[in-house]
Amino acid sequence: MNVDNERYQRNKDRLFNRTLEQEAELVRIEREAIARYAGDLTELEAALGVLRIGHHFGWRVLVLIHNKRTIRKYEQILNINFREFFPAEGPSHERSIGYGWAKQLGNFWKAVSGAIKIEDRRIISDDFKEGA
Numbered sequence: 788m789n790v791d792n793e794r795y796q797r798n799k800d801r802l803f804n805r806t807l808e809q810e811a812e813l814v815r816i817e818r819e820a821i822a823r824y825a826g827d828l829t830e831l832e833a834a835l836g837v838l839r840i841g842h843h844f845g846w847r848v849l850v851l852i853h854n855k856r857t858i859r860k861y862e863q864i865l866n867i868n869f870r871e872f873f874p875a876e877g878p879s880h881e882r883s884i885g886y887g888w889a890k891q892l893g894n895f896w897k898a899v900s901g902a903i904k905i906e907d908r909r910i911i912s913d914d915f916k917e918g919a
Contacts, residue, residue, distance in 0.1 A: 797913070802879060803879070816865055817835055819866065820838075820866065830860065830861075837861050842877050843877045843878065844880050844886075845876040846875060847875050850899050851889060852883075852909045879911075884908070884911065884912055885905045885907060886908075888908075889903075889905060892905075
């Protein structure tokens with residue numbers, strides 16, 4: 788297996804595995820959001836994308852890469868609360884460069900608020916490396 792295939796397989800192996808019930812719940816939320824929504828289609832599209840990746844990365848990564856207003860907007864579109872619906876850290880959270888730095892710096896909420904600036908807070912990689 789070459790390096791790209793190994794990287795892909797490693798990332799694939801740590802994806803969140805949904806149960807049939809969880810998958811059905813995602814489909815229900817998605818269908819209800821689409822049926823209810825009126826407005827900018829790109830906002831619905833983005834909210835549905837967050838719905839699909841939230842279990843993989845966790846709500847802590849989501850609140851780090853989006854501002855409060857955007858999080859509230861997506862929660863309203865989907866009619867869910869991210870902190871209740873998604874795990875704090877999903878199995879792929881270590882791929883988030885920004886989250887890795889926030890954890891290393893030791894003050895996650897200051898990073899979320901912007902009091903601590905984190906470069907590449909929206910980038911994912913294979914793994915955050917301390918001191919990277």
